[in-house]
Amino acid sequence: MKKYMRYVLYLISLFIISLGAAISIKANLGTSPLICIPYVSSLITNLSVGTTTFIFGFVLVALQIIILRGDFEKRQYLQIVMGTIFSAFIDFSLMLVDFINPVDYVSQLVVLLVSCFVIAIGVLLEIKTEVIYLPPDGIIVALSKALKKEFGKIKPYCDVTFVVITVILSMVFLGYLAGVREGTVISAIIIGPIVRVLKKYFDPYLDLII
Numbered sequence: 205m206k207k208y209m210r211y212v213l214y215l216i217s218l219f220i221i222s223l224g225a226a227i228s229i230k231a232n233l234g235t236s237p238l239i240c241i242p243y244v245s246s247l248i249t250n251l252s253v254g255t256t257t258f259i260f261g262f263v264l265v266a267l268q269i270i271i272l273r274g275d276f277e278k279r280q281y282l283q284i285v286m287g288t289i290f291s292a293f294i295d296f297s298l299m300l301v302d303f304i305n306p307v308d309y310v311s312q313l314v315v316l317l318v319s320c321f322v323i324a325i326g327v328l329l330e331i332k333t334e335v336i337y338l339p340p341d342g343i344i345v346a347l348s349k350a351l352k353k354e355f356g357k358i359k360p361y362c363d364v365t366f367v368v369i370t371v372i373l374s375m376v377f378l379g380y381l382a383g384v385r386e387g388t389v390i391s392a393i394i395i396g397p398i399v400r401v402l403k404k405y406f407d408p409y410l411d412l413i414i
């Protein structure tokens with residue numbers, strides 16, 4: 205039973221992360237590094253954010269294969285499957301939160317902070333279940349293995365890279381800065397600490413389940 209609960213919780217974690225990402229988009233203060241490239245790509249191509257998230261994930265899996273070559277675990281091909289599910293969750297979550305339209309800066313900030321908290325809950329569950337990485341996490345793991353560095357030391361560089369690519373794409377194709385604002389920085393800074401706090405209090409209960 206616990207084995208099945210692990211996978212159920214994993215799918216729930218993907219939905220919660222997608223919901224948090226959708227809420228961050230509605231805050232309109234800049235999206236988290238996880239979703240900033242797909243978000244700007246959707247503005248450029250007029251495709252849904254879920255569709256561009258799937259394409260972005262596919263590219264990241266391909267990069268992992270190039271980086272790790274023979275060391276790429278076959279089960280990590282499931283990132284494509286999970287990435288597809290996550291992409292569908294993104295579009296569904298955007299429909300769910302369509303009613304959220306903050307009208308002033310304070311309400312935007314509140315919505316952003318809510319999104320960070322929601323994403324942190326999802327990340328906690330994702331980490332705890334230890335099933336399959338989402339592609340943005342998978343590329344960080346691949347680089348950490350190739351460079352023989354800790355995950356935590358590689359992640360900030362990847363986040364910065366995602367943000368820089370977003371800035372370049374938005375300026376070149378849109379002519380203005382989109383998807384990157386103070387909210388992007390806030391998300392990058394506070395989600396990790398929130399996860400650590402939640403882990404401290406909820407780990408014992410999650411251990412009972414999985």
